[in-house]
Amino acid sequence: xxxxxxxxxxxxxxxxxxxxxxxxxxxxxxxxxxxxxxxxxxxxxxxxxxxxxxxxxxxxxxxxxxxxxxxxxxxxxxxxxxxxxxxxxxxxxxxxxxxxxxxxxxxxxxxxxxxxxxxxxxxxxxxxxxxxxxxxxxxxxxxxxxxxxxxxxxxxxxxxxxxxxxxxxxxxxxxxxxxxxxxxxxxxxxxxxxxxxxxxxxxxxxxxxxxxxxxxxxxxxxxxxxxxxxxxxxxxxxxxxxxxxxxxxx
Amino acid sequence: xxxxxxxxxxxxxxxxxxxxxxxxxxxxxxxxxxxxxxxxxxxxxxxxxxxxxxxxxxxxxxxxxxxxxxxxxxxxxxxxxxxxxxxxxxxxxxxxxxxxxxxxxxxxxxxxxxxxxxxxxxxxxxxxxxxxxxxxxxxxxxxxxxxxxxxxxxxxxxxxxxxxxxxxxxxxxxxxxxxxxxxxxxxxxxxxxxxxxxxxxxxxxxxxxxxxxxxxxxxxxxxxxxxxxxxxxxxxxxxxxxxxxxxxxxxxxxxxxxxxxxxxxxxxxxxxxxxxxxxxxxxxxx
Numbered sequence: 173x174x175x176x177x178x179x180x181x182x183x184x185x186x187x188x189x190x191x192x193x194x195x196x197x198x199x200x201x202x203x204x205x206x207x208x209x210x211x212x213x214x215x216x217x218x219x220x221x222x223x224x225x226x227x228x229x230x231x232x233x234x235x236x237x238x239x240x241x242x243x244x245x246x247x248x249x250x251x252x253x254x255x256x257x258x259x260x261x262x263x264x265x266x267x268x269x270x271x272x273x274x275x276x277x278x279x280x281x282x283x284x285x286x287x288x289x290x291x292x293x294x295x296x297x298x299x300x301x302x303x304x305x306x307x308x309x310x311x312x313x314x315x316x317x318x319x320x321x322x323x324x325x326x327x328x329x330x331x332x333x334x335x336x337x338x339x340x341x342x343x344x345x346x347x348x349x350x351x352x353x354x355x356x357x358x359x360x361x362x363x364x365x366x367x368x369x370x371x372x373x374x375x376x377x378x379x380x381x382x383x384x385x386x387x388x389x390x391x392x393x394x395x396x397x398x399x400x401x402x403x404x405x406x407x408x409x410x411x412x413x414x415x416x417x418x419x420x421x422x
Numbered sequence: 423x424x425x426x427x428x429x430x431x432x433x434x435x436x437x438x439x440x441x442x443x444x445x446x447x448x449x450x451x452x453x454x455x456x457x458x459x460x461x462x463x464x465x466x467x468x469x470x471x472x473x474x475x476x477x478x479x480x481x482x483x484x485x486x487x488x489x490x491x492x493x494x495x496x497x498x499x500x501x502x503x504x505x506x507x508x509x510x511x512x513x514x515x516x517x518x519x520x521x522x523x524x525x526x527x528x529x530x531x532x533x534x535x536x537x538x539x540x541x542x543x544x545x546x547x548x549x550x551x552x553x554x555x556x557x558x559x560x561x562x563x564x565x566x567x568x569x570x571x572x573x574x575x576x577x578x579x580x581x582x583x584x585x586x587x588x589x590x591x592x593x594x595x596x597x598x599x600x601x602x603x604x605x606x607x608x609x610x611x612x613x614x615x616x617x618x619x620x621x622x623x624x625x626x627x628x629x630x631x632x633x634x635x636x637x638x639x640x641x642x643x644x645x646x647x648x649x650x651x652x653x654x655x656x657x658x659x660x661x662x663x664x665x666x667x668x669x670x671x672x673x674x675x676x677x678x679x680x681x682x683x684x685x686x687x688x689x690x691x692x693x694x695x696x697x698x699x700x701x702x703x704x705x706x707x708x
Contacts, residue, residue, distance in 0.1 A: 220600060242600040252600060260593040263586065270583060271590045275602025278583065322601060 173198040179228035181218040188214035203372035211381035212361040251324025257315040261304030272321030288317035309340030436669025437568035442623035443649040445616030451656035458519040461643030462526030467621025468634040489618040496617025530636035538635035648693040660705025
């Protein structure tokens with residue numbers, strides 16, 4: 173579904189990602205993990221077309237999209253839930269969803285809004301409310317809903333749990349599980365390692381813009397070196413499982 | 423009675439200011455450019471409206487034609503003047519805009535001469551009594567026309583996909599583009615509508631004073647800038663309210679403090695006082 177070959181990207185002269193190879197199969201949930209500044213978000217934004225490519229390429233469904241505009245990528249089926257949500261705060265919930273489906277037909281947008289409301293009933297109660305006045309959790313729901321309106325086959329999600337209450341995070345991850353079970357391909361950038369490992373099929377760990385480890389969550393759990401060096405986790409319960417302590421990579 | 427007359431006068435000027443200032447604030451909210459040349463388009467609208475009315479004898483035909491033509495000129499200004507320098511600091515566009523405004527004034531002077539033009543037979547000048555006041559038809563047309571045009575625009579911006587796309591682009595152009603909205607098309611549309619509004623305002627003022635002249639954009643350009651600052655830069659609702667407030671303040675000011683200040687000085691004194699109390703403008707956020 174998605175293949176990244178020797179990708180280097182960044183902002184102007186500054187390189188955020190170096191020589192990264194990554195492949196994501198159809199229906200897979202792939203988590204990008206790493207500390208702040210590791211290049212996770214830059215990779216995601218580069219796939220979405222918002223960060224300049226310095227070298228390498230991005231192939232989506234076998235087509236080179238390296239030079240495609242963000243708009244073309246959305247039309248091709250790449251949806252984005254950006255870090256910090258970046259909702260159109262002066263627009264209503266419904267208008268945000270309309271923008272999400274802007275590249276689709278009007279009838280498809282209307283049907284899509286109904287689907288999103290079925291997934292997030294709370295948004296249905298607030299369709300006329302300004303997006304900027306929603307709670308953090310509702311904003312995250314709207315950001316996911318808006319991305320779904322573009323009918324993506326590949327969903328890029330950046331920092332889903334950032335700044336949200338645990339209960340809200342649970343419901344957002346429940347939605348991701350549902351999307352996964354419906355066959356959606358997802359690339360997830362997440363600092364909450366425990367949650368990412370719980371949902372991901374494969375993970376890639378980045379450090380200073382380079383890939384330093386990749387494998388499955390089971391392999392990650394089995395690799396003491398990887399856990400201590402990159403995930404900051406300890407086998408606290410003595411049973412080989414991950415502890416419930418601070419799972420964040422800082 | 424005097425109060426009512428002054429209020430009506432303020433409303434008429436306020437509506438006219440709103441028509442020109444909303445165009446200016448549309449450009450500012452999207453591109454963060456203080457589009458001073460907007461006043462040149464206002465004057466161009468006045469000239470075209472007058473010439474077309476004189477040629478066809480129909481204001482109903484002349485007004486939309488002038489608005490459409492000036493809208494296209496506005497799009498050309500964006501394409502050839504602003505787009506190449508968008509990546510430069512904002513003051514570069516401001517300097518270009520001032521230069522363009524001066525150039526437009528000189529072009530009007532060269533083509534139409536330094537003196538004003540008047541309507542062969544000025545339309546809508548009939549007067550009638552209303553609530554004890556004497557009102558000209560043109561004054562009614564200005565108020566009703568401004569409210570209709572701005573009301574329709576407001577409705578379109580909220581109830582059409584294109585309007586929603588425009589507002590999304592103003593909010594976050596990068597994200598709007600990522601959802602398939604053509605930011606370039608929105609910018610062209612923005613310049614077309616803003617410039618057409620300036621043209622309508624130009625035609626209105628030419629009807630009110632039965633005069634168009636090369637420098638007619640001068641004072642409105644400063645006032646429109648004052649209004650968008652008063653309204654809170656980029657705030658359309660604030661711009662509308664500030665326009666009406668300024669119109670009414672001027673009308674009352676000319677009677678009560680007219681011995682000390684002329685109409686235009688009152689407008690700027692009002693702006694200075696407001697900005698001393700609320701530097702972010704009446705409706706702007708801190």
